[in-house]
Every structure is written in C-alpha cells, then in structure tokens.
Amino acid sequence: MLVKSDVPGINDKEPEGLKEDGTAYRVLIVDDSMFIAKQLGQIFTSEGFEVAGTAADGAQGVERYKEMYPHIDLVTMDITMPVMDGVSALEKILEFDKNAVVIMVSALGKEDVVKKSLLMGAKSYIVKPLDRKKVLERVVSILKR
Numbered sequence: 001m002l003v004k005s006d007v008p009g010i011n012d013k014e015p016e017g018l019k020e021d022g023t024a025y026r027v028l029i030v031d032d033s034m035f036i037a038k039q040l041g042q043i044f045t046s047e048g049f050e051v052a053g054t055a056a057d058g059a060q061g062v063e064r065y066k067e068m069y070p071h072i073d074l075v076t077m078d079i080t081m082p083v084m085d086g087v088s089a090l091e092k093i094l095e096f097d098k099n100a101v102v103i104m105v106s107a108l109g110k111e112d113v114v115k116k117s118l119l120m121g122a123k124s125y126i127v128k129p130l131d132r133k134k135v136l137e138r139v140v141s142i143l144k145r
C-alpha cells in the first residue's frame with residue numbers, strides 16, 4: 001500500500017529557493033524592464049528565494065552588488081539596458097568578485113552576446129519570454145551543483 005510519503009505532491013516539495021541550512025538564496029535582479037523584473041521576482045519568491053535587491057541598469061547593478069556583498073548568492077543580468085549594458089556590468093562584477101554567480105537574461109537572437117558572456121564568466125543564461133520551469137531549472141542547476 002502506498003503512503004503519502006511515497007507519493008510526494010507538488011506542495012510537499014521542498015522550495016528550491018532554500019539552502020541546506022534553511023535560509024533563502026539571496027538574488028539581485030538587474031533589468032530595465034519593470035515587467036521582466038516583476039516576473040522574475042514572482043518566480044523566485046514563489047520558490048522561497050529572497051529578492052534582496054533590484055537595479056534598473058548595469059551601473060546600478062554593479063553598485064548594488066558591491067553594497068550587498070558578500071550576502072548575495074545570485075544575480076540575474078539583463079543584456080540590453082541604458083547607462084551600462086549587462087555584459088559590461090558582468091565584467092565589472094567579476095572584477096570585484098571573481099566568484100560571483102551571474103545568469104544572463106537574454107532576448108531571442110542574442111546568441112553571440114550570450115556566448116561572449118559565458119566565456120567571460122557568466123554561469124548560465126535564460127531566454128525571454130521567461131518560462132517559470134526553465135528559469136528555476138537553470139538557476140537551481142547552478143546553485144546546487
């Protein structure tokens with residue numbers, strides 16, 4: 001006979017946003033689109049991650065990263081932004097902290113820029129339009145590997 005613990009339902013599943021010690025992974029969302037930032041925020045908070053900061057351009061993103069360091073586990077980095085683009089911001093963040101975990105958020109058709117970012121040290125990328133399941137898969141595979 002099956003008991004409940006043999007068949008874990010989706011609601012019994014551990015939230016993906018928690019570390020082994022039970023505290024939340026802290027995320028910085030860098031994006032000039034309020035819509036995308038909100039969408040990412042909802043995906044993360046629904047899984048127990050903590051959105052510890054947001055920034056609307058690359059320069060702000062670098063600043064926020066430095067302020068939050070070392071209490072930051074993950075950055076989602078948009079590519080096309082005013083003031084400073086995501087690739088430049090990635091470079092600056094890695095100059096400051098070579099272990100930074102940055103995931104690029106790309107529009108379709110930006111394969112060259114994504115490739116460049118990965119070579120520079122971005123850990124992964126996600127493509128817009130955002131798919132909740134894919135976002136979480138990518139993020140979790142980076143954070144929990």
Ligand SMILES: [Mg+2]
Nearest residue numbers: 032078080081
């Ligand atoms: Mg943008």
